[in-house]
Amino acid sequence: MADKDDKKEKPVTQADRIVFLALKGALVATVFLFTPLLTVVLNAIGLGSAAPLLNALMFPLLFICFGAMGYGMWKKKIGEKSEPDE
Numbered sequence: 898m899a900d901k902d903d904k905k906e907k908p909v910t911q912a913d914r915i916v917f918l919a920l921k922g923a924l925v926a927t928v929f930l931f932t933p934l935l936t937v938v939l940n941a942i943g944l945g946s947a948a949p950l951l952n953a954l955m956f957p958l959l960f961i962c963f964g965a966m967g968y969g970m971w972k973k974k975i976g977e978k979s980e981p982d983e
Contacts, residue, residue, distance in 0.1 A: 912976060915969030923962035930955045 929935040929951070936948045 910973065910976060912969045912973035915972065916966055919962045919966035919969060923959060923966065926955050926959040926962060930959065 935951060935955075936945075939945055939948055
């Protein structure tokens with residue numbers, strides 16, 4: 898039976914950080930796109946006139962985050978292929 902000490906933990910790579918950061922950005926953009934939360938916040942601070950521009954800003958942000966997530970996954974896959982198996 899294998900102990901926990903036998904398992905080697907992989908270090909956090911740059912690709913992992915990219916995927917995690919892009920996932921957080923996509924979640925934030927999704928919350929602001931599909932809920933009226935950002936509109937309420939903008940109205941509360943007096944910037945309600947900027948609310949119609951939200952879709953023009955949030956959809957590209959969402960797609961950029963998805964692209965960065967795909968890039969990070971690709972980098973991780975390429976990095977795993979280049980590592981020798983032990």
